[in-house]
Amino acid sequence: MHQLTNREEAGRTLAEKLLHYRGQDIVVLALPRGGVPVAAQIADALQAPLDLLFVRKIGLPWQPELAYAAVVDGNPPEVVVNDDVARYEPMSDSALAQATQDEVEEIERRRAAYMAGRAPLEVAGRIAIVVDDGLATGTTARAALKGLRRRAPAQLVLAVPVAPSDTVHDLRPLVDELVVLEMPDPFRAIGLHYIDFHQLDDAEVLALLNRRRSPG
Missing domain, CATH: 3.30.1310 (Ybab; Chain: A;)
Structure with missing residues (x-):
């Protein structure tokens, strides 16, 4: 079983598969907490604003x-x-x-x-890239994608490091592009596919967000 080193490495590798979006009107949306370090790497590589999607x-x-x-x-x-x-x-x-x-x-x-109370970034007419550190059943991602689609993005993209193939199959019709690095078979808990999958605390999330503040 191949293991990702950590969320940062996962984000950098995902970013390489999303470089065709750089220079376009993008917003990167992280599912907190675990999606934040992954999404921060993608936002850096694509020079795009980063927001959280609760x-x-x-x-x-x-x-x-x-x-x-x-x-x-x-x-x-x-x-x-x-x-x-x-x-x-x-x-x-x-x-x-x-x-x-x-x-x-x-x-x-x-x-x-x-x-700090900042309103959600506008996604209408923009390319919205939704990022998490992995999917299991995909229930949360499904709700996030359906809700975002109603906000009329120009394109809706889901990028995750690891997910089971059946979840990827179920979610693919909801997006314009789905990027996944690993679809292990058999699939185990997300954390088993990382060497470092520590529980993020609020301080880590805030540090990442403060470093990436953007007016969007």
């Missing part, structure tokens, strides 16, 4: 671990309903609205902590 799960009130929907950071935030769950376990409009508001407040709290 996604929060909305669970059923009586089964919180089951994702009924997800709310995706944006202006305004986008709610993506899991149709497979909604078909069998419908949630009232009022309950969904309240749960959405709760999660939007959490997104705003996290954006304030990480981005």
